[in-house]
Amino acid sequence: MALMKILVAFIILWPLAGFLLNGLGRNYWSKKVIAYKATGYIVASFIASIFAFLYVQDHGAVTVHYFDFIHTASLTIPFDFKVDALSSLFLLVITGVGSLIHLYSKAYMQEESSPHYARYFAYLNLFIFSMLLLVLGDNYIIMFMGWEGVGLCSYLLIGYWFSNGSYNYAAKKAFIMNRIGDLGFLLAIFWLIAKLGTVSYNEVLTAESLAKLSNADITGITLLLFVGAMGKSAQIPLFTWLPDAMAGPTPVSALIHAATMVTAGIYMITRSNILFSHSEITQNIVAIIGISTALLAATIAIKQNDIKKVLAYSTVSQLGYMFLGLGVGAYSGAVFHVITHAFFKALLFLGAGSVIHALHHEQDIRKMGGLKSKLPITHITFLIGCIAIAGVPPFSGFFSKDEILAAAFEKNKIYWVLGLVGAAMTAFYMFRLYATTFLGKFRGSNEQEAHLHESPLAMTLPLIILAILSAVGGAIGIPEIMGGHHWLASQLSTIVSTPHEASLTVSTEWILMGVSVAIVATSLLIALSKYSKQTDEEPSSAIGKFFYHKWYIDELYQKAIIEPLNEFSLFLKEFIEKKVIDGAVNGTGKLVQFSARKVRLIQNGQAGYYILFMVVGIITLFLIWFNDIYILRFIHTLTQK
């Protein structure tokens, strides 16, 4: 226990120390020192996480207590952390992928001047710190601290190049949309406190607590928690911030907007799965929102030409799959997909970063092409990422996606069919992206072509490691019909209340897999053959334009929400405040002034009013002091009537 107390403190405080040191010393250290320090702290945190993970494997879940955050007569919220099967897995992913991305950033951000370089790494460290709070907290308040903390870091990093107005706008949009979700989360917490008087997991997530909650309570609480998840994990209707978040540096997109932060919603629901499993309504809503988001984002991804935008919509879509999994009760399947997605999506973003780096900030895939031979490592690793996300066996994405789809099939066949449609689109847009970027002829300028170069080792090494993980990561969850033990599901069996039991027959399961592989393969080959020679023109069909313009959802929000609210604010400010309220006040004031003039107490200027005041004051005091009997008698007579 004492050991874990120290270990957990190290895991959390190292990134915080990195933030403080780099943030405060940004003007003093060289870039090398800054990068090694920042990366070193995360690697140290990763190593400590491995120990914590192993400890939990041997000894089971551990809760460590430091001090009480809030301790009042009616409410106690301890500063406690919990290391169990779920949080220790997330720890490894966060610090592991985090370390790789820090290393990658060292080279990627090299053009920045050293104070800004330090600022970048400080934010990144602060992000890891917040994310660790989020997953390690032993109650919803600590989770909420991390929850808002990662939102802040996301805001700071999206707006990292702060001179650019549109980047700031994107950053603000991300923060505000997340705040809408956070409000839901907060209300859920209040609800829990009102009913149970506690927010600690081991007190809330028990059968006794469930017995105290009515069905309406559970549905209300879970729906509000899900609103929080919608914001953080970019689900309909709060998803439009995530594509805009690509304004941040590419490694940030990989770490925050793909591998870790956006999966916080999945973590939160998995953590609270007991509650969610008790509300059919919420589960259905989660599943429907999940699959709808998966499909909506996939249709948009097909038409985008910005390499990062395609990946961003792909992330939204994959998150939708995870929510589908949660909605149909496949919690461990959703967590499985979180992990594999962290590998291949981080890989794809970093690969995209490598391409962008080589092309001096070109992001339009129509101006790429033929990079296969120029960037061999980037090419092969990116290809592995595409195969993994498309769901081709035996790459990691296949297993995790298949698990979700199988569970969806059991729950409702429509989910499964729609899931397959989404999978087909995923394979299509990923290989459209791959083919347009790496195959065919180079379509950029001659100057760009002359400068084409593979990225340095600090960038390619993370690519290689992530590529290996993307390829073999599925091994942690090989289903039993393939002779595996599904290590992950047994890991999580203590946390997931109703472990998803396969009731499908073996033959059905094989058929489902076969169908999905066939569909994915077909769609993948179509994309490859179509885009290895040509690129997309501006879409001409109505539906193409509709997808290309992202279903006009941003425009809709602008017209339906933002502008009316702005107008309303202006109306309050210019009319209600100035004319109505202040008008009444000033009217009264003028009346006083007018009558004051009438009685000629004051002849000119404002000084008069002070004299008036002083006179009134002095008379009052005088009356009280020397003639209190009179005043009191007066009041007595008044009150006795």
Add this chain to the structure above:
Amino acid sequence: MLILFLLIPILTAIVLLFIKKNTLASPTAITASLATLALAVFASFNKVEAFDMAWLPSLNSRFTLEADGLAKILILLTSISLPAIFIATAKNQYKQKNIFLSLLLFTQAGLMGVFLAGDALLFYFFWELALIPVYFLCSIWGGEKRIVITFKFFIYTFLGSLFMLIGILFLNAHTAEHSFSMQAFIHANLTDGQKITAFALFFIAFAIKMPIFPLHTWQPDTYEQSPTAVTMVMSAVMVKMGLYGILRWLLPLFPAAFAAHTHVVVFLSVVGILYASFIAIRQDDIKRLIAYSSIAHIGLMNAAIFTTTGIGIQGALIQLFSHGINVLGLWIIADILEQQTGTRSMQQMGGLAKKQPTLAILLVGFALANIAMPLTNAFVGEFLMFNGLFILNPWIAAFAGISVVLAAIYTLNMVQKVAYGEISEKINNMPAPNKAAQTVLIILLIIVFVTGVYPQPLFTLTADTLQQLLAK
């Protein structure tokens, strides 16, 4: 020792009237205010004897000073604010600065008296003592429209004071021995109808001071037109007089009338919170933006107190302190910007992060506190207060919760306009950073985060008050 909280500022204020040299006036004020701070820190962690002395024997009014947790936390806030303000604005040029500082110290004495007074007449006396210097400060050192605005401010608060005075005399008439002491007031012999009348008289005074919608329009104008040092005192400390009055007098004296008006007042406050937040979104003047933001925050505190839930009141008790620290930070930044750029229009700012990165970081820090990010002090208070609202009525909490989003909108708008973007001409012409003011800001920001991570000392400090209030 409590009398020292009055004597130090008053004596210094008198001395200052005779120190004409500017180079000497500022250090004198700073030293005196730091001495008070040391005293306040000591008082916060120790038991303090009440001070009692005959005052107006013919009226049965006694000069009683007492300090419980509520008084102590506000004394501490006042004592932190004054030196912070003096140091941060030490470079500002004011004509006859010694008189300016002297008046501020008189105000400080008045505030201390308000928070310590155990006798209603004494309370009223200090209430006025705190306000009168402010009228002069605004009308002499204020901006262009100072006369009109001060007049409005004066009429408003004067009316409020008048109501309160009538209320005090009214209660006094109904006590057994015509006393002004707290205990006598509690046991005053009133019918239910009279209690409601007395409740209303006090409430109006406090509501104007806070202010509560729709009695608020004096505040943005006054904050905008006053010299920022005065705005700081008003916004960080003086608005707390109203909330203090409610906790100290209104709630213990009229618990039944209080409970009967819970829903009306909470509703009005919540409307005010959203109203002020919406207006803040469209402000371009940084001082007006902070003013409206502060109206929203104070409204939340008032609503939380009126929920009469333990958790809501606890939140408000510590937010009294936290809000003061946070808004003080914002005002100091606004003052630096106004002094160094010559404008308050945020449209003409931009790029501060390039020109003065430290100040921009501090701005972001206080902006986070303003939107109650977790691990800042404001989160603890707001979390508890919203919790209290939720217990009263979940829908009201949800409705008021919209302000959490609105606060993010207007605060981040401010950060974006001031700190980010390309360097504007006004920002580019800023002189070297004001190191003294920045040091003050750094200390305040440390308080923000320390009490945000470990708020327990604030809970401990206010535990006795909370217990007393809930016992009734």
